Amino acid sequence: MVQTKKQRTEILKKDSEIKRVNVKAETLKEKKTKFYKMYLSERQKNKQMMKRRKSDDIKVENMKAKLTSIESTEEQIKDLKSKLQDAETNEGYLQNLLDDSKPLKLYDKDSNSYTTDAVQCVMNLTNLKVPSEKVGEGIREVLILGNKTPNAVPSATTVNRITDTKLAVAHKQIDKVVGTKKEHNPLHRRDQEIRESNSDLHRN
Incomplete structure (x- = not known):
């Protein structure tokens, strides 16, 4: 079958x-x-993102749990601080009670003597004309006003001995002052020179 030109064109077009x-x-x-x-x-990528999101969600939950734990711990610390403060207050109160109940140390057993403060108190009372036999009881009564108890009070003999010691010290100080003044007095020096000169004449 012979193809026409038109048919060939159509075939080429279709191809x-x-x-x-x-x-x-x-x-x-x-x-x-x-x-x-x-x-x-x-x-x-979406799967990976979902995994990361899930992991992030877990991290967020963990952080929330930690935050809750921290807040709980802070509350516990706050409560413990409050209890500690109360305990310290109670300890201070009990210590004050113990201190108040302790006898006031006026007499030192180790040195077998009254303390410096006690001796000064005795001197002050005797200066106020308190009788020696009343000094000890006077100290005791005054301390009772302050809810204190002395471990010992001086007897009349001890008060007299303290007073005598005070007077002896005072006399020594007076003699020392007077002696110093005499040494610096020209008349005293002149009199001393005359006595020394007379002594030399007698020896010759």
């Missing part, structure tokens, strides 16, 4: 159309493959 369709089909196939790969990649 060309088939080729274009095939090219488009290949292009679409490639795009489909590319998009599918992109889809798989995005899907994988």
Whole structure:
């Protein structure tokens, strides 16, 4: 069968159309493959993101739990501080009670003598004309006003001995002052020189 020119043209036209369709089909196939790969990649990314999100959610929950634990610990610390402060207050109160109940140390057993403060108190009372036999009881009665008890009070004999010691010290100080003044007095020096001169004459 002999093909006419028109038929050949139609056949060539159809072949060309088939080729274009095939090219488009290949292009679409490639795009489909590319998009599918992109889809798989995005899907994988989404899975990873979901995992990270889940991990982040777990971290957030852990942080919340830690924060709650910290807040609870802070409350416990605050409560412990309050209890410690109360305990210190009670300890101070008990210590004050113990201190108040302790006898006031006026007499030192180790040195077998009254303390300096006690001796000074005795001197002050005798200066106020308190009788020696009343000094000890006077000290005791005054301390009772302050809820204190002395470990000992001086007897009348001890008060007299303290007074005598005070007078002896005072006399020594007076003699020392008077002696110093005599040594610096010209008349005293002249009198001393005359006595020494007379003594030398008698020896000769």
